[in-house]
Amino acid sequence: MSEFSRRDLLRNIGLSVTLGLTLDAQEAGHVHQMAAAEKQTAGGVYKPKVFNAHEWATLRRLCDLIIPADEHSKGALDAGAPEFIDLLASHNDEISALYTGGLAWLDAAMRKRNDATFVEAKPEQQTALLDLIAYRKNASPDLSAGIKFFEWARKMTADAYYTSKIGIEDLGYMGNKAVAKFEVPAEALEYALKRSGL
DSSP: OOOHHHHHHHHHHHHHHHHHHHOOOOHHHHHHHHHHHHHHHHTTTOOOOSSOHHHHHHHHHHHHHOOOOOSSSSSTTTTTTTHHHHHHTTTHHHHHHHHHHHHHHHHHHHHHHHHHHHSSSOOOHHHHHHHHHTTTOOOOTTHHHHHHHHHHHHHHHHHHHHHHHHHHHHOOOOHHHSSSSSOHHHHHHHHHHHHHHH
């Protein structure tokens, strides 16, 4: 891929994200490939383009808290969500400003509550702050900016995760394959019927 088309692709995806459009899985796959190539070129360690070392550590911790690894699958860090966000932010000033401002907000809010930056705080303090900003019902002059930032961070982390190889495997997506018969899993039917009130 030429540098011009690469730049255009990242700019267009970043624009789609800022406009709230649905992220195209194929284009997102290209971003993951670019991040992997840059990581490989740098000796296996991705070098952030937008974030300083502290912001990068904060973004990585935030992505890990949003989609952590568990016994079932790997998490957002293994899926390359921070790299995905950094690449898009490096080609979109609005995303860049949103993240640098949002990460600074996390630090300021954590200092106010616990006298530590977000990454220095204890895990339970980190999740307590995220529990506050995860819900619009908690909106207040003190939390509104954090709530708006967390909406973006959660969405972009999920987009990055579920468009990565790890996220696609987690979903169990097998691609377009011919099947002799399609059957809805019994658990899905039970769940749908239970929720519908029928």
